Amino acid sequence: MSKPDLRVQKTEKALANALIELLQQFSFTEITIDQICQQAIVGRSTFYNHYVDKYELMAKISNDEAQHFDQLLHQRLVAPVDDDLLIYLYHELYHDRRTILTLLKIKTPGFNLTQQFLTSLTQYSQPLIAPLSAPVPSELLQELYATNALTAITWSLIHNDPTEVATFMNTTAKTLLQKYQPTNS
Known part of the structure; x- marks a missing residue:
């Protein structure tokens, strides 16, 4: 190589x-x-x-950030409701926060980092949420989770305050998971 x-x-x-x-x-x-x-x-x-053009450059930057985000989410799945792992995710993203925050504002066909992040968050939340016995469709819960998680990530990157946000997000996730655990009859 x-x-x-x-x-x-x-x-x-x-x-x-x-x-x-x-x-x-x-x-x-x-x-x-x-x-x-x-x-x-x-x-x-x-x-x-x-x-070839500025669109290819922008797509590369956006795709690189989306791939990095996916890798971090994959690592986080080991213990999905662990505050330290969510804080680690925020800290890892913080290194590229200027790029990420800039790209999250741009909604152009071909490179929409917001949508890429939401798709990843929805995908990675599926194994946690799908088995729940909630009174609403699991797809709605996944979308709510993804949107809330992206809001929390963005907030943490802007305000450099991941600890309280991570604890709050994980407490919310734990509450949801505990409340709607399927009953094994």
Whole structure:
């Protein structure tokens, strides 16, 4: 297996950071390749050696964040209602909080990080929620869980306050799981 080319990695990281920086000031549709290149201090030909257009760059950034989120959720499934694991999730996401918070605001076909996160949260909540004997469909509970979890994650990233939020979210989940455990008759 060959080693990744550090120059390629540095260039792609510079281009990604440049786009995120520009998204702090402009809408995605307003941003040009020239602006991205100028911000990243690379030439247009260098940009085009890596990406077809700004949409491909944005999709890569969004997909990378979604994959990282999926990996963290998968790790969290080991003990889904453990406060420490949820705090770990928040801390791991905190490293990329500027990118994540920026991307969560963008709703464009092809890259909607909010929807990607909600889909992952819904998927990972399914094994916990599906067996419950709740008076509402499990799909509704999964959607509520995903929406509430994403709200809590976003709040924690903005306010850097994961401990109380994690404890509250896990207490809520534990209460729901205990109240609607299926009865084994």
